[in-house]
Amino acid sequence: xxxxxxxxxxxxxxxxxxxxxxxxxxxxxxxxxxxxxxxxxxxxxxxxxxxxxxxxxxxxxxxxxxxxxxxxxxxxxxxxxxxxxxxxxxxxxxxxxxxxxxxxxxxxxxxxxxxxxxxxxxxxxxxxxxxxxxxxxxxxxxxxxxxxxxxxxxxxxxxxxxxxxxxxxxxxxxxxxxxxxxxxxxxxxxxxxxxxxxxxxxxxxxxxxxxxxxxxxxxxxxxxxxxxxxxxxxxxxxxxxxxxxxxxxxxxxxxxxxxxxxxxxxxxxxxxxxxxxxxxxxxxxxxxxxxxxxxxxxxxxxxxxxxxxxxxxxxxxxxxxxxxxxxxxxx
Numbered sequence: 001x002x003x004x005x006x007x008x009x010x011x012x013x014x015x016x017x018x019x020x021x022x023x024x025x026x027x028x029x030x031x032x033x034x035x036x037x038x039x040x041x042x043x044x045x046x047x048x049x050x051x052x053x054x055x056x057x058x059x060x061x062x063x064x065x066x067x068x069x070x071x072x073x074x075x076x077x078x079x080x081x082x083x084x085x086x087x088x089x090x091x092x093x094x095x096x097x098x099x100x101x102x103x104x105x106x107x108x109x110x111x112x113x114x115x116x117x118x119x120x121x122x123x124x125x126x127x128x129x130x131x132x133x134x135x136x137x138x139x140x141x142x143x144x145x146x147x148x149x150x151x152x153x154x155x156x157x158x159x160x161x162x163x164x165x166x167x168x169x170x171x172x173x174x175x176x177x178x179x180x181x182x183x184x185x186x187x188x189x190x191x192x193x194x195x196x197x198x199x200x201x202x203x204x205x206x207x208x209x210x211x212x213x214x215x216x217x218x219x220x221x222x223x224x225x226x227x228x229x230x231x232x233x234x235x236x237x238x239x240x241x242x243x244x245x246x247x248x249x250x251x252x253x254x255x256x257x258x259x260x261x262x263x264x265x266x267x268x269x270x271x272x273x274x275x276x277x278x279x280x281x282x283x284x285x286x287x288x289x290x291x292x293x294x295x296x297x298x299x300x301x302x303x304x305x306x307x308x309x310x311x312x313x314x315x316x317x318x319x320x321x322x323x324x325x326x327x328x329x330x331x
Contacts, residue, residue: 005199009043023063039086045203051076052213091298100294113308115239118246132197133205138181142167147216148225159277180259187256200322204310223289227296233270
C-alpha cells in the first residue's frame with residue numbers, strides 16, 4: 001500500500017487498531033466492533049479488504065504474522081458470511097449453467113454500463129476516476145484467481161493456468177497486465193502505486209475484488225470462483241474495445257490505451273478457453289460444482305451492476321464517483 005488510508009467505521013477501526021499495535025501474540029484482544037449491519041457498506045467492505053490484504057501484499061507497518069492470527073480470522077469469517085449471504089440473496093434465482101453462460105455471451109442491444117458512457121460522453125475526469133476504481137483489482141490482476149489453481153485438477157487446472165500465464169505477461173514481465181495498467185494510470189496523471197488510492201475507493205468497487213478473494217480463499221467456493229472469473233473473461237473483450245476507443249479519444253497515447261487494446265484480443269481467446277477448457281472440463285470431473293459455477297456467474301453480474309449503477313448515478317448527477325474528488329486538475 002503506497003497511500004494513506006483510515007477506518008470507515010467500527011469494523012475497520014477494530015481491524016486497524018489491532019494489527020497496527022504490534023506483532024500478534026502480545027495478549028491484545030480485538031475490540032468489540034458491534035453488530036454487522038450492512039455487508040454492502042463502506043465499513044464492512046474496507047474491513048474485509050484489509051483482512052484480505054494480509055494474504056496478498058500486506059499492510060504498511062503490519063507484522064506478517066497477523067495473516068493467520070485466529071482472532072482476526074474469526075472476524076474475517078463473520079464478515080465473509082454476512083457478505084456472502086447478501087450476495088446469494090441478490091443473485092437469486094440462479095439460472096442453470098447453460099442459460100447463465102448464454103446470458104453473459106450475448107451483450108444487450110442497448111448497452112448502458114460505464115464503458116458505454118465513457119465512449120459516448122465521458123470526459124477525462126471520468127476516465128481518471130474509472131482507473132482509480134479499477135486499480136484495486138488490475139494492479140494485482142489475476143492474483144485472487146490463483147488461489148483456485150491447487151483446488152482444481154486435470155485439464156481444467158491446465159486451462160486456467162494457461163489463462164493466468166497470459167495475465168502475467170506470458171514470460172515477458174513487461175507485458176504483465178498489472179504493469180500495463182500501472183503504465184496507463186501514469187499516462188493519465190495518476191499515481192500507479194499499489195493501494196495508493198484506497199482511501200478514495202468506495203464500497204461498490206471494493207466489493208467486486210473482495211468477492212474474488214472470498215471465492216478464491218475458500219475451497220468450498222471454488223466453483224463460484226471459476227464462475228466469477230469466467231464472467232470477467234467472457235465479457236471483457238467488447239468492453240475493452242469500447243474503453244480503448246474512449247481512452248484514445250480522451251488523449252490516451254500508446255501507454256494510455258495498451259492495457260485495454262491487449263485485452264481485446266487476449267480475452268477473446270480466453271473466453272473460449274474458460275468455457276471449453278475450464279468450465280466444461282471441471283463439470284465433467286466434478287458435476288456437483290455446476291450450480292456453484294452458475295452462482296459465480298450470477299454473483300459477478302450482481303457486483304458489476306452495483307458498481308456500474310454507482311458510477312453512472314454519480315456521474316450523471318455531476319458528482320465524483322469516488323469518496324472524495326481526485327487531487328489535481330480534472331481535465
